[in-house]
Amino acid sequence: xxxxxxxxxxxxxxxxxxxxxxxxxxxxxxxxxxxxxxxxxxxxxxxxxxxxxxxxxxxxxxxxxxxxxxxxxxxxxxxxxxxxxxxxxxxxxxxxxxxxxxxxxxxxxxxxxxxxxxxxxxxxxxxxxxxxxxxxxxxxxxxxxxxxxxxxxxxxxxxxxxxxxxxxxxxxxxxxxxxxxxxxxxxxxxxxxxxxxxxxxxxxxxxxxxxxxxxxxxxxxxxxxxxxxxxxxxxxxxxxxxxxxxxxxxxxxxxxxxxxxxxxxxxxxxxxxxxxxxxxxxxxxxxxxx
Amino acid sequence: xxxxxxxxxxxxxxxxxxxxxxxxxxxxxxxxxxxxxxxxxxxxxxxxxxxxxxxxxxxxxxxxxxxxxxxxxxxxxxxxxxxxxxxxxxxxxxxxxxxxxxxxxxxxxxxxxxxxxxxxxxxxxxxxxxxxxxxxxxxxxxxxxxxxxxxxxxxxxxxxxxxxxxxxxxxxxxxxxxxxxxxxxxxxxxxxxxxxxxxxxxxxxxxxxxxxxxxxxxxxxxxxxxxxxxxxxxxxxxxxxxxxxxxxxxxxxxxxxxxxxxxxxxxxxxxxxxxxxxxxxxxxxxxxxxxxxxxxxxxxxxxxxxxxxxxxxxxxxxxxxxxxxxxxx
Numbered sequence: 127x128x129x130x131x132x133x134x135x136x137x138x139x140x141x142x143x144x145x146x147x148x149x150x151x152x153x154x155x156x157x158x159x160x161x162x163x164x165x166x167x168x169x170x171x172x173x174x175x176x177x178x179x180x181x182x183x184x185x186x187x188x189x190x191x192x193x194x195x196x197x198x199x200x201x202x203x204x205x206x207x208x209x210x211x212x213x214x215x216x217x218x219x220x221x222x223x224x225x226x227x228x229x230x231x232x233x234x235x236x237x238x239x240x241x242x243x244x245x246x247x248x249x250x251x252x253x254x255x256x257x258x259x260x261x262x263x264x265x266x267x268x269x270x271x272x273x274x275x276x277x278x279x280x281x282x283x284x285x286x287x288x289x290x291x292x293x294x295x296x297x298x299x300x301x302x303x304x305x306x307x308x309x310x311x312x313x314x315x316x317x318x319x320x321x322x323x324x325x326x327x328x329x330x331x332x333x334x335x336x337x338x339x340x341x342x343x344x345x346x347x348x349x350x351x352x353x354x355x356x357x358x359x360x361x362x363x364x365x366x367x368x369x370x371x372x373x374x375x376x377x378x379x380x381x382x383x384x385x386x387x388x389x390x391x392x393x394x395x396x397x398x399x400x401x402x403x404x405x406x407x408x409x410x411x412x413x414x415x416x
Numbered sequence: 417x418x419x420x421x422x423x424x425x426x427x428x429x430x431x432x433x434x435x436x437x438x439x440x441x442x443x444x445x446x447x448x449x450x451x452x453x454x455x456x457x458x459x460x461x462x463x464x465x466x467x468x469x470x471x472x473x474x475x476x477x478x479x480x481x482x483x484x485x486x487x488x489x490x491x492x493x494x495x496x497x498x499x500x501x502x503x504x505x506x507x508x509x510x511x512x513x514x515x516x517x518x519x520x521x522x523x524x525x526x527x528x529x530x531x532x533x534x535x536x537x538x539x540x541x542x543x544x545x546x547x548x549x550x551x552x553x554x555x556x557x558x559x560x561x562x563x564x565x566x567x568x569x570x571x572x573x574x575x576x577x578x579x580x581x582x583x584x585x586x587x588x589x590x591x592x593x594x595x596x597x598x599x600x601x602x603x604x605x606x607x608x609x610x611x612x613x614x615x616x617x618x619x620x621x622x623x624x625x626x627x628x629x630x631x632x633x634x635x636x637x638x639x640x641x642x643x644x645x646x647x648x649x650x651x652x653x654x655x656x657x658x659x660x661x662x663x664x665x666x667x668x669x670x671x672x673x674x675x676x677x678x679x680x681x682x683x684x685x686x687x688x689x690x691x692x693x694x695x696x697x698x699x700x701x702x703x704x705x706x707x708x709x710x711x712x713x714x715x716x717x718x719x720x721x722x723x724x725x726x727x728x729x730x731x732x733x734x735x736x737x738x739x740x741x742x743x744x745x
Contacts, residue, residue, distance in 0.1 A: 216711050216715035223714050225527055226667065227715075229473075233660065234707035237703035240703075241699060241700045356535075393542055397542065401518075401532060401539070405518055408524065
């Protein structure tokens with residue numbers, strides 16, 4: 127059917143896209159690992175971050191990559207505040223309630239963006255968006271390559287924060303044993319909110335990596351969120367390394383299934399993997415905890 | 417279930433049945449039909465989610481299957497609309513049993529069940545958008561041909577009565593759940609599956625029964641939607657909007673109650689219209705309100721509007737009882 131080169135290029139480009147998917151999934155898996163909730167607002171929060179990057183570029187003339195320095199702290203604040211002021215108090219720590227509150231937040235965020243920006247699609251124009259790097263006979267997109275590298279760095283950083291800092295230790299303690307953590311003097315509500323904030327920083331980074339080559343509209347988060355759920359379930363809920371590997375795998379699968387099935391059916395491969403993994407092995411392939 | 421149990425559902429239906437004949441505008445009738453279709457889909461969700469405690473985020477799978485089945489049968493095969501309706505419901509039930517069998521057999525519940533239903537709905541959406549017999553991305557147009565045989569009525573009041581009739585059926589089924597052995601089993605499984613099983617309830621059978629019934633009502637709503645608006649595409653039929661609508665109404669109105677879905681749909685869409693009236697037709701503004709209402713209800717009104725009403729009634733009764741001795745003294 128296709129030559130080895132085309133297939134190989136599809137796989138490699140898929141892996142690069144998978145890097146950004148992994149970043150989105152990283153935030154989701156971290157929040158799941160600590161708070162044991164599935165954050166349905168994750169996609170809408172990604173859309174928020176993408177709009178922030180776009181606004182920084184369109185209104186202030188800030189390069190999308192540099193925008194992360196502004197959008198990162200903003201998203202951390204948004205995530206921290208949302209968990210501390212809305213999700214925590216409204217759900218009274220009941221799992222079913224948390225699920226529904228995050229769903230409510232997703233609806234509010236997505237439609238507030240729709241009301242503010244209409245359903246127009248917006249893009250960021252940079253002079254490096256179409257740059258390619260040639261490795262032997264293969265052509266790879268430069269922005270995606272950058273995205274991939276940053277994802278690896280972010281994963282390593284997250285691992286370091288979780289394993290080598292005091293707040294990381296507190297996060298892991300709360301994830302393991304909430305009551306015990308509270309007894310030794312850890313402010314559990316604060317740790318929850320910080321975790322949520324870190325998850326949102328992952329989204330800010332993902333948004334600034336995506337914007338040079340992608341577009342944003344108020345509904346865009348939905349396209350990513352199911353992919354991110356798939357990755358998180360595949361990698362094992364709460365596993366950081368699982369999210370990275372799952373992301374790469376899903377990127378390659380999507381790229382290959384678009385190559386063979388066409389763009390309209392391309393995402394089908396992901397959903398089918400998702401359903402099969404959920405049904406057969408809901409603990410995921412690398413079911414480790416944070 | 418006795419005749420007196422049916423009194424309240426009949427009363428509620430009667431109240432709704434009077435409204436269209438009071439000389440209201442076409443826009444109001446349109447609102448009523450749409451709200452009732454959403455309420456019907458929500459009643460379906462409420463059987464599985466409210467009474468059964470299995471929160472589905474993908475009821476679009478059933479709604480869309482009902483809508484597509486009836487539309488395809490009419491458009492491609494020239495089948496009568498009533499037969500299409502019955503087939504649409506049957507197709508919805510089949511999809512429900514399929515999804516239910518796979519998920520319940522794997523023991524999925526809570527967030528995992530929500531995710532797997534969401535994914536199933538998305539698979540249906542992607543396939544319907546790409547396949548040929550569904551009309552692909554262009555969608556399907558049902559020919560305008562008013563008549564009893566085609567289930568299309570030039571007079572919207574008749575359509576309103578028809579949909580209201582089915583919503584009434586939904587109320588009767590929900591009432592039956594509160595009074596029957598099957599309903600008691602379903603609630604037992606929701607509260608504690610292991611305990612229910614220990615007492616001889618087969619959770620798998622109960623949950624499959626619930627999802628079949630649930631899918632039937634939601635698919636029926638899909639059929640009625642297609643027959644009223646005469647156009648569907650993948651985003652309308654299988655899009656996340658209807659999954660969200662089907663779940664919002666019962667949660668706001670009161671999950672696991674007979675009247676919750678209807679009250680919730682009426683309250684939400686009434687509020688939505690009011691918002692649009694104040695803010696103008698800004699896209700998405702009504703949904704912002706829905707999301708805020710959902711969060712507020714979860715935070716301050718456990719049990720939804722029906723739960724709030726029940727507590728209010730209880731408090732009034734206590735006050736009334738508390739005062740009587742004081743008056744006598």
